[in-house]
Amino acid sequence: MTSVGPESDDDQVDESEPVVCEGLNAEGTEVKPKLDFATVPGYSNVRLDQSLLPPPPIEFVPPKDSKQPDFMSAPVISEETARQALLEHVSQQCCWGKGAAEKLIFKGLQSSTSYHYVLETFTEERSTKWDFEPFHGQPVNGPQNGPAPGPWDIPASFSKYFVDETQHHEVPFTAYVEDCHKCNARGYVRCGKCLGRGKVRCGTCRGTGRRRVYRNGEQRIVSCSRCFGGKRRCPRCGGDGRITCPVCKSHCQLKWYIKLTINWKNNIGEHVVEKTELPDHLVSQAAGTLGFEDTQIRVMPISRFPVTEINAASGRLVASHQFPNRRIHMQHHIIRMVPVTQCFCQHKEKDVNYFVYGLESRVHAPEYPDQCCWGCTIL
Known part of the structure; x- marks a missing residue:
């Protein structure tokens, strides 16, 4: 007689065979793809993390006379x-x-x-980084249209003095299209829950296909009603073994561009x-x-x-x-x-x-x- 533990709704992956999926090595750890970015003059050091860009120097001549306050005393109460x-x-x-x-x-x-x-003191800070979005036929303003302007040459205006505000802009003439590095332009990736098999181990019977029940004071072992032989359809991929690529959203290609972030603080x-x-x-x-x-x-x-x-x-x-x-x-x-x-x-x-x-x-x-x-x- 097989003893079945407490029920669990968590479906488990059958680990009887090692499977290597996209983005994973044989040990199951994630392998990050190596990205080669386009070379944009003036932005050669831009990567996926933000890098601050100091503003060009501005000469400031202080006023000769500074206004000083007239002071008053505070009221007295009774x-x-x-x-x-x-x-x-x-x-x-x-x-x-x-x-x-x-x-x-x-x-x-x-x-x-x-x-x-x-x-x-109301200040402006600018930083750049490479970013991407799924490419679905939208305009691509690339280097073929001209040289990219410097980060401090891109016009932007804030709403109000002394109020924090953040804006994001695409740097003109830096965009290009490339195949998705996550799914290799397939539009889908192998499901990480079932490792592409389409089925997972049943969490109710722990993969045995049987469970213990009590009827009329007697203990009986019956077939699990929630699975077939200890296996269930994967709830994440619906049994297909594949899911939509989370990076390109099934569009297969990405539009890369340099994103300018402006923080007014x-x-x-x-x-x-x-x-x-x-x-x-x-x-x-x-x-x-x-x-x-x-x-x-x-x-x-x-x-x-x-x-x-x-x-x-x-x-x-x-x-x-x-x-x-x-x-x-x-x-x-x-x-x-x-x-x-x-x-x-x-x-x-x-x-x-x-x-x-x-x-x-x-x-x-x-x-x-x-x-x-x-x-x-x-x-």
């Missing part, structure tokens, strides 16, 4: 505004009680201004000056007063700001935004002034501090005492 902001913050938190916010005794408010400096550098314990990332996300804004092909570092740290950060970030492998189209930098008020309070003879920041009066209150209200039924 105790009433600070308490109302805390109450609204508490109402948005799960399981926070508002009793402490209503009974807080204010001991003092310390207002200050935080500064958020942002530099944006907005590179952002920022620096926050915050003297309190309020986390910097909260300052950068809050609304503030725009104290300075300038957009130029090349901006000049800010040098006359009353906070020395902002001047140093501007100089450091502007110097770091050089990008030798990209073309710089535009730069933009701003200074935002974000109001921050540290509230010193007392609740049940215990000191409690919290922050109200931003023009929208956001609250940061990690020390709030009633962060879990009594009688909460939310699990």
Whole structure:
């Protein structure tokens, strides 16, 4: 009596005989075809992987006079505004009680201004690689039509400044047609699941053609109803032993061409000056007063700001935004002034501090005492 294991829906390949298929050697490992690309002047080093192409140098003459900002102070809030902001913050938190916010005794408010400096540099990067598509009679713009233009000579435009965008272009006069290297121009390849046999081993009976069943409390061995003698038609190729070539999609030929990829990217550098314990990332996300804004092909570092740290950060970030492998189209930098008020309070003879920041009066209150209200039924 043959014992048959648990059923499985995974059909298995019969490995009784070694079969060598297209793309596989005798050991079953994939053999990648050697590709010989056409020689295109100016693109001799292009392969299947992308290669960056630095832009031609551009002479830039900085302006003689650079505009510097007029600075303003941030607004100061009252105790009433600070308490109302805390109450609204508490109402948005799960399981926070508002009793402490209503009974807080204010001991003092310390207002200050935080500064958020942002530099944006909008750049363009170009790279090339050989690519292909199935050839089905579409136009082929090859070398017979003229010499291929340089990668930075191909015109392309972006949609908007300071917005990331990617475009792909076929380099003119680089296309040619060649037989598919995957299927040798046959349009099909041998099925990798059944190795071209058209049948696979049944996963239900594990290729035995029999399975164990229980009827009326008795165990019996019966013929497998899902196969014929342990073999099933291959579900991938339908029993044909061949599948459509995944490379040429049965067209037998490929159109090869050099693909130009253009990436427009907005590179952002920022620096926050915050003297309190309020986390910097909260300052950068809050609304503030725009104290300075300038957009130029090349901006000049800010040098006359009353906070020395902002001047140093501007100089450091502007110097770091050089990008030798990209073309710089535009730069933009701003200074935002974000109001921050540290509230010193007392609740049940215990000191409690919290922050109200931003023009929208956001609250940061990690020390709030009633962060879990009594009688909460939310699990």
